[in-house]
Structure formats: structure tokens, C-alpha cells
Amino acid sequence: MSTPSIRREWQRFTLAEQLGRYAVYLFTVVAVVWAARYVEIIPEFLADAPAQTLDLFRRMWPFDWGHYAKSVHGALIETFHIATLGTLLAILMAVPVALLAARNITASRPLNLLATLILVSSRSVNSLVWALLFVAVFGPGALAGVLAIAFRSIGFVGKLLAEAIEEARPGPIEALTATGAPFASVITKGYWPEVEPSFWGIALFRWDINIRESAVLGLVGAGGIGVALDAALNNLYWDQVGLILAVIFVVVIATEIVSTAIRKRIL
Amino acid sequence: MSEAAQVPTAPRAALPASWLRRAGFIALGLYTLYAFSTLEITFDRFVRGLDQGAKFLARMWPPNVEPSKLALLSQGMIESIQIAVLATFVGVLLSLPLGLLAARNLVPAAVSWTARGIIALCRSFHPVIVAILFVKAVGFGALAGILALIVASMGFVSKLFAEAIEEMNLKQVEAVRATGATFWGVLFIGVLPQVIARFVGFAAYQLDSNLRNSTMVGIVGGGGIGATLFTAYQRFDYDFVLTILIVIIAVIMVSEIASAWLRRVFQ
């Protein structure tokens, strides 16, 4: 944005837009004031918070390194499996929904809406809540975790995939249609090659997030390192807690580096 | 060119197969089988689970809309909204300086690396984990939830903000610098106008995200509707659980639409 475009920008804002912006500012102020006034926070606790937090961190150090080999390592592997299997399952389920939601593939508005509803619902329910539901159905353990990750991820993957499909250039699609190709071939030979890089990027991105999500599912019994964390927290073994947090941190950073590197190469 | 001259001595490769891709897919398939076996997910368990699932769904329907329950629900939802609003407000406020300090084209390397380290720490831990820690530090209730989401907001918004600053047009900044402006002058006239629009976009997205997360921190004691949900869950009030889920989905859908509108208004 150079200075000339700022001048242009000012001309661009109609009265309606200006009013909209002021309304937003006003609303923000009102919302924050309302929230601050009526939320139930005991001021003494707020004042005490920094000291308490520091105390907590002090109790975590030094980490209980020995604990790693005993329980953390196995749980970590399980977390990895939950995240990966969950992501794969989600991709499988998300592809048909994304095809239904993409307006350039499915012309029926009701179907588009239905697919969008599925995707929004999937995204709106946290993986933790999904985990609660699946633990109630399948019992505690990794199965609930995998399904929780999968069902949560459908919305994310499906939405981004549908957007990628809608951004596909119409030209090649038209050319393939003009050759008399059946619809399925137009999808596999026209849409898929264009969408493919985005597809892998989305998959990797979600996998990266799912590693993070899988770590906490154990807190409600859905397997993985969260179970070890839950145990340590309940017993107030802060040095174990510290170790587990450190391990999670390393894994998350490592996964992100790998995922970002691969995504850069693909795109 | 005569036909005879065109006939090659060996058949020409038309569609060479990519062995890397094939190997990749095979590896993925093998991994899936391996991981499923490690997690002791048998078909038998799954089938039993489906039966359980049907019973579970039956108990959830119809959703419970008793006035006393609805009162509890609205209380919890309001608290979640308050948590989200305050956490976004404070978190975004703190993200401004943190993001600026992390931008490599504005500050010396030592500063930016420290800031980036802080941001990485904020991002690596799932809000739920952070919430648990704050619950242990400052007690149950909304305060812990707000602090946890402030950390989450800082992790997300600062990173994107720093990237936006790094991508900005340097010529404008230099032009302002050339007039002899102080650091603050450069900041306000050269840097901020370029990135404010995107910053508002990030903030709107984070508000939406915090609203989602605020529904979840309650499960571990951070206040809001997550607590209501968890209590209902533990009491096997599954029909109330369904009501809560429906309300959460509805609120988040509204929030998504509002967030998209907000970003358009500020384009």
C-alpha cells in the first residue's frame, strides 16, 4: 500500500462501510467492558496469578528424566499413531464431502448446504469433546482418540479442499468436457491435477495440528501422552509434568519443521 | 518424414510411472496396517462400539430443553463468550508489541529470536494443557481460561503479524525514514498502515478461534460452557449434552459469519 492507494482507500469507503467500521469499534468497546465487568474473577486471584504461575514452573524443574523410558515413550508413539491414523481417516471422509460442497462440481444448492453444514459442525465441536463422545461409545483407549481426531479434522480438510476445488481454473475443465469425457474423468484428469498440491499441503498442515491435538486427548481417556500427563497431574508429580511438557514441545516443533519443509517443496 | 524412419527401435515411454509415489503409497498402506494393530483396534471392538453408539445416540435424542437446563446453558455460554472476548482483547493487544519485536526486518536478530522463542512456546501447547496449568496456578474458573487463551492468542496472532511485517513493502518504510522520523514515527506512518488491515483479519479469526476454545477449557476447569458440558457428560445427561452441542455449533456458525463480515468491512 503506497501513499496514493491510501488516498484511493479513503474514497473507497462508502458511508455504509464507514458506519460499519464505527459500529465495530463501538461494539468492541462495549463487549470488552461488559465482559470485564460481569465475568466472575476474584481480583485477589488475578493479582496473585503471576506469582502462582512462577511457583508452578519452579516446581517442574528439574524434569524427571527417568520417567521417560518408563511411560512417556510408549505414550508418545501412541499419540503419533492416533494423530496420523486420524488424519488419514479424516482425509478419506472429507474428500466426498468436499466434492459435494464445491459449487463448481455439485450444482445442487441443497447438497452444497448439507455438505457445508457437515463441515461446520465437524469444526465447531472440539476434538476434546469428540473424544468425550467416542470414549462414551467405544470405551477409553486409542480407538476413541483416532475417531475424535478424524471427525474433528473432516471440517478443516473438507473446507480447505472445497475452496481449492472452487479455485481450479475453468479452462482445462472446459476443454476436457468438450472432448466428451465422462464427469468422473473430468474430475480425475482435470480437477485433481490442479488441486493435488493444495491437497497434500492441507493434509500435512492438518497432520501437524493433529499431533498437538492428540497429545491432550488422553486427558479424557482417549489414549496417547495425555494419559501420562493426566496421571502426573493428578498425583502432583510436577517434575514428571515438566518432562512431559518438554517432550510435547520438542515433538510439536519437530513436526512443524518437517511439515513446513515438505509443504515448501510441494508448493 | 516416412513412416519407416519414424518407427523407433525400442518402444517409446509414454506414461512413465513414478516409483517414488508408488513406494510412498505402499509405505503409507503398510504403516496404517501396522499402526492399527499396535493400537489394538480390532474390527470386533469397532462393531461392538457401533452398537453402543446406536444406544448412545438414542439417549441423546431428543435434546433436553427444560428451562432449568437452558438457564444453566445460557450461563455457561455467556461465560464462554466473556472468556473469548477478554482473552482476544488482551491477547491481541499483547500480540502487537510481541509481533513487532519478532519481525526480523525491524529489530536486531537477538531480539527477534527471543520474541520468536516466546511465540513458539505459546503456540506449542494445546490451550487445554495451558488451561490445566493455569487452573493449578490460579484456581478453577474463568480466570484460568482467560489466561490460557491469552497465551494461545499471542502465539497465533503475533506469528502472523510478524510475518505480515516481514512481507511488507520496505520502500515505504525507507521513505518515511528518509524524512528523519524517529522509530515511532516510522512505525506509525510507515509500518502500521500497511499491516493494520491484515492484523484486524487475524484478530477476527482469533476471536472466532477463542470462542471455539473457550467452549473446551471448561472441561479442565477453565470456566465457561465446557464445564457445563463436562458435568452433564459425567452425569450421563446425554440429552442435555446434545442441547449444549447444538448451541455451541450455532454460536460458532454465527461467529464465523460475523468474523467473515468483519474482515470484509476492514479490507
Place this chain on the structure above:
Amino acid sequence: MTSAADSPDARGALVLSKLSKAYVAGKPVITDIDLAFSARGITAIIGPSGTGKSTLIRCINGLVTPTSGEILFKGARLTGLTGQALRAARRRIGMVHQEYNLVERLSVMENVLSGRLGYVPAWRAWLRKFPQSDIDRAFELLDAIGLADFATRRADQLSGGQRQRVGIARALVQEPELLLADEPTSSLDPKTSVEIVELIGRLAGARDIPVIINIHNVELARRFATRIIGMAQGRVVFDGRAADLRDRHLAEIYGGESWIE
């Protein structure tokens, strides 16, 4: 002009009767087009932008549905076809596009083979198990367009002219009975434009396929087409041999009229 159906070439040819298309009601882009095309030769359609040339061509293979009128191809109706029948009809008509419209991430060979998608079941196409005869046809065409060494290169590594040649090969691998070209040279420099039109003419002529080509370069039309149709404001205002195209015709087609869509 005699009625299209009376023309001695009408049998075994393409006949457009009272073809009209209005994207917005009341504002037709083409009006009452009556044309007959014989089963050989190159017909160039010229005219300013927005005069409906593209719409006309796209009505033929159904990419645009006409508002009224009829199209007959070798006696069979093309208008109003859907589903399987439409696909079967489209297989017989090849098209070369203005922006080449190749699938950029696929190889040249895959792009050429995609012309056979109308003949190959979807699962075979997905697994790339094209019949050997299709692959042979593809190689033959790649040789003819001079890109045999590029078979395994990705399409986005090619220049504009090369891409359009692949587009021509893709259209011809269908073994069509009619070749349409919608402004195939608009995105190309003058020298390449000549090469492309010449290539289209030569390859189609060798295979005895009639060509209908939209072009806004009158010189190219004059040079390569046997018949020229001039359109202005959605109607045919000139229809005759290239040699008969005079300046006053060009004035009627191009001069003085508004050039907006």
C-alpha cells in the same frame, strides 16, 4: 442466401438454423444465424470482439446452450442433447482453445491422451491404462507437431506456441469429424500465430477434417481459409470466398460499430 438446408453440401455437413443466443434476456449475442458448412475446407469467422463469434462456435459442441434454433451435424441434431448422447457427439468434435487449456501439471503425453477421454472408461483413465492404439495415435500426432521429444515434459514447461500445438494434437487424437478453433492465436505472437494456423490447416486437411476457426486477424484468415464468414453485432454480414473479401465488407464488419460486448 439460399436456405441452409437446400445447399448441395448440406448432407454430411454442419447446418445451423436460426440460431440465437441471449445470455441476458432481450440482449441477444447472436441472432438468427443460418449457416451451412461443407465436409471439407477451412472456414474462418471474423469480426470484432463481442460480436458472438465465440458464442457461435461454442453452441456447436454444446459448451453454450442456444436460446433458440437448431444445429444438425451429418443429419443428427446436436442441440438439446444431454448426458451420454452429448458426450458421444462431443467426441466427434475437436476443439482448440484460446488459452490452450492444457492441464498444466500433467505431461504433454497425458494432455494429448486426454483427448481420448471420451472413448476410454473412467477407471482406465484414472489408472492411465490407455489402449496401445491410443498411445500410438498420440505419438503419431506428437511427431506431426514436432514435439515428440517433449512427451514426458510437464505442460507448464512449454512455451505458448508449443502448448497450442499440444492443444491441436489433443483435439486431433479424438479422430474428430469436425475441428473447431476458438481464437487459437490470440495469445500468441505474430510469427507463432502463422505457424499454428498453418499447422491446423495442414493436419486437418491431411485427415480430411473440416475446420471452423474464429480469428480476429484478417490477414491470417485470408491466407489460410477457403471461406470467410464475417459477423457484426451478432449477425452474418459476409459469407464467401477469401478472395471475395473486399474493404467495403471489412468496413461493414469492423468499422464504425461499437466494439463493446
